Every structure is written in structure tokens, then in C-alpha cells.
Amino acid sequence: MTAGLRDARRADYERNKLHKRLLRLTGQAIGDYRMIGEGDRVMVCLSGGKDSYALLDLLLTLRERAPVDFEIIAVNLDQKQPGFPADVLPRYLDGIGVPYRIETQDTYSIVTRVIEPGRTMCSLCSRLRRGILYRLADELGATRIALGHHRDDILETFLLNLFHGGKLKSMPPKLVSDDGRHMVVRPLAYVEERDLEAYAQWRQFPIIPCNLCGSQPNLQRQEMKKMLRDWERRHPGRVDNAFAALSRVVPTHLMDRGLFDFGALETGETPPGEPELGFDPDPALRAVAPDTVTTPIPIRPIRREQP
Ligand code: SF4
Numbered sequence: 268m269t270a271g272l273r274d275a276r277r278a279d280y281e282r283n284k285l286h287k288r289l290l291r292l293t294g295q296a297i298g299d300y301r302m303i304g305e306g307d308r309v310m311v312c313l314s315g316g317k318d319s320y321a322l323l324d325l326l327l328t329l330r331e332r333a334p335v336d337f338e339i340i341a342v343n344l345d346q347k348q349p350g351f352p353a354d355v356l357p358r359y360l361d362g363i364g365v366p367y368r369i370e371t372q373d374t375y376s377i378v379t380r381v382i383e384p385g386r387t388m389c390s391l392c393s394r395l396r397r398g399i400l401y402r403l404a405d406e407l408g409a410t411r412i413a414l415g416h417h418r419d420d421i422l423e424t425f426l427l428n429l430f431h432g433g434k435l436k437s438m439p440p441k442l443v444s445d446d447g448r449h450m451v452v453r454p455l456a457y458v459e460e461r462d463l464e465a466y467a468q469w470r471q472f473p474i475i476p477c478n479l480c481g482s483q484p485n486l487q488r489q490e491m492k493k494m495l496r497d498w499e500r501r502h503p504g505r506v507d508n509a510f511a512a513l514s515r516v517v518p519t520h521l522m523d524r525g526l527f528d529f530g531a532l533e534t535g536e537t538p539p540g541e542p543e544l545g546f547d548p549d550p551a552l553r554a555v556a557p558d559t560v561t562t563p564i565p566i567r568p569i570r571r572e573q574p
Pocket of ligand 1 (some may be wrong): 478480
């Protein structure tokens with residue numbers, strides 16, 4: 268076998284592995300959070316970026332294999348950014364035979380009028396876009412609004428809220444809109460951004476650049492992204508652990524009195540949640556270092572004097 272042929276086979280093998288991993292993780296997130304069920308009409312929001320192309324592509328494959336029937340309709344919002352190539356998405360969607368709707372709304376004029384030049388416009392732009400997408404979901408009878416946010420988006424949002432918002436909060440995989448009428452799902456919640464980059468390159472999606480609006484990048488988010496990439500390089504496993512921690516929350520070991528009623532906590536009953544060995548005699552420790560383990564003092568009920 269020639270070196271060229273060997274390389275081509277190796278590349279094929281890697282792409283296959285990547286495709287299987289993406290399908291597995293997407294299917295797993297959909298199942299874990301019960302994102303899509305029988306009869307759902309899923310509105311897939313396409314921006315023209317790698318994530319939303321991959322989302323649509325993976326959902327189309329998963330629909331073929333799913334035990335439930337659901338519909339897919341792609342939606343793109345043309346926000347009238349200068350130079351937006353309005354023909355790219357319709358051509359792509361016609362080519363793959365997916366029903367779609369392109370909605371034209373000039374949010375670009377609004378954000379450039381309201382936001383001072385040189386500042387990031389993303390926050391207002393996203394709010395306007397969200398309102399339009401909810402309206403479209405109503406018009407199209409969509410029961411799910413699928414967004415292409417991935418694992419790294421979720422972690423970045425978590426860190427942004429932690430460092431700048433003073434909250435333990437991120438982007439949930441499944442969310443009901445504030446008015447209770449729409450269900451937003453993020454089927455790529457378990458997928459790493461670098462996998463989506465590789466997938467987009469392999470599938471040659473016709474990517475539309477995301478900087479047409481001329482907004483300043485969100486510097487705080489960029490900083491979080493850089494920090495995560497740096498951790499990944501220097502401390503393998505740290506980012507995976509941070510992500511896993513988001514679904515292993517222990518309210519009894521945090522400080523939110525709204526999540527756990529610390530005021531009602533009393534001795535004499537088994538505490539809820541994870542065992543806390545910090546102050547209890549540990550049987551394993553008793554075997555290896557008996558001198559360090561004190562015998563717990565039995566707690567007797569307090570006898571109160573009768574008045
Ligand atoms: S980069 Fe531009 S189009 Fe994208 S959210 Fe920000 S302002 Fe809107």
C-alpha cells in the first residue's frame with residue numbers, strides 16, 4: 268500500500284470516528300434531557316455558522332434512526348447585515364431537500380442606531396433575534412426550537428456568570444421561554460467545539476462569516492474561551508471535569524438557602540445528599556490510623572424540665 272493510500276484510509280477512519288462520536292453525543296443529550304419526542308416539529312435555527320450547520324446535519328441523520336417520528340424545519344434570520352450572502356442558505360437547503368423559512372428583519376439598523384459605535388452589539392442583537400424566533404415558532408407551529416450551542420458555549424457562559432455575574436448559572440440544554448410557550452433545546456450540549464470545527468471542514472458547509480455586522484467581539488467571552496483552551500492544553504481532564512460538575516450539583520454543600528433549607532437542618536436524622544466524611548469517623552481511616560479517629564460521642568436527647 269502506498270503512503271498516500273495509507274494516509275487517505277487513516278483520514279477516512281478518523282472522519283468516521285468523529286461522525287459516530289457526534290451522533291452518539293447528540294443522541295445522548297437528546298435522550299438524557301428528553302429534548303425531542305413523538306410528533307414534535309423541530310425548528311432548527313441556522314445562522315450560517317459551523318455549529319448550526321452541524322446541528323441540522325446531525326439531526327437529519329438521527330431522525331432516520333430515531334424510534335420516534337419528528338419533523339424538521341430550518342429557519343434563518345436575515346438581519347440585513349451588510350454583505351450577508353442571502354443566496355447561500357436557500358441554495359444549501361434546497362440542495363439537501365429540507366423545508367425552510369428565511370425571515371428578513373432589519374435588526375442590524377436597530378442595533379447600529381441604539382449601540383454606540385465601537386461597542387459590542389451582541390446582547391441587544393440576540394434579544395431581538397430571540398423575539399423574532401419565538402414569533403416564527405408560533406407561525407410555523409414548531410414545538411421545539413433547536414439551537415446550535417455546544418459544550419464550550421455552556422462552559423464559557425458558566426464561567427462568565429461565575430466571574431462577572433456572581434451566579435452559578437449557565438445555558439441549560441432545555442429551557443422553557445419566560446412566557447411558558449416555547450421550548451428551546453440544545454442538542455449539541457455534550458459536543459466539543461473542536462469536533463464541530465473538524466466536522467464543518469470535512470462536510471464543507473458553506474459557512475457565512477459571523478463578523479459581517481462589524482460588532483466588537485465580546486471580550487469577556489473571548490477571555491473565557493482562551494482560558495478553557497489553555498486549561499485543555501496544560502491540564503488535560505480539567506475542562507471535562509468542570510463540564511461534568513455542571514450536572515453533579517450538591518445543594519447541601521453550597522450556600523443557597525433557596526435551594527436547601529439550612530434553617531431546618533437538625534441532628535438526629537441522616538442528612539440529604541452526598542455523605543460528608545469531613546467530620547465523621549471514616550472506617551477506612553480507622554483501619555490504617557486508629558489513633559487519629561475519635562469515637563463519636565453519642566448524642567442523647569436533651570431532657571427538659573417540666574414547667
Ligand atoms: S456578532 Fe453581530 S450578528 Fe452576531 S450576535 Fe453579535 S451583533 Fe448580532
